[in-house]
Amino acid sequence: MIRPDFFNKIRFSKNYYFLSGYLKNIRSNIRVTALSVNLDYPLFQDNACDGIINMYCPLVKDENVEYKYTMHILNVFPEVSFH
Template identity: 45%
Template structure:
């Protein structure tokens, strides 16, 4: 019984989360899993951390990777700096260089500061390679609470 309960709790936190593509030119992730959010709008709790896993498959070899995050508030993009600016250090079970056509998981950890106002917004994440090409990009609706 305890195993079943543990499985059900775990399953509810790691299901795929629906997201929007950034554009037709920017490859979307294979899958996105935002902790405690299967269907947007996701709740971003002040004083906590938003965590997500982003699965993607590069279409070319990559030597370095940088995350680029924007909070889009009432249509206005605001750049958001992550604590870890080297996305290669935030990959699950690997590091750069990355090989073309090999599935990779990026782990996003985004602090939601207590000073943020309780507003709806869209979070946009792009992973950018050493040639300044977007490797993957997605948008997800949320609300700061």
């Protein structure tokens, strides 16, 4: 069993998004599932442009965008096992 605090941080990297139009401001959302319940997880990031690592805002159609977000995992989460 590994406690989530062992990892300290989760990095959502190499997530690629393809745009269909011009975007000046963007916002990220994360939806988590715990005990069969879907919840929106607060990111505390008002502008997702801050997480773009291979381009700059504003974004235009057909740009390949790579987004990265790092978050801390609290100790209150239960242990998880990996198989």
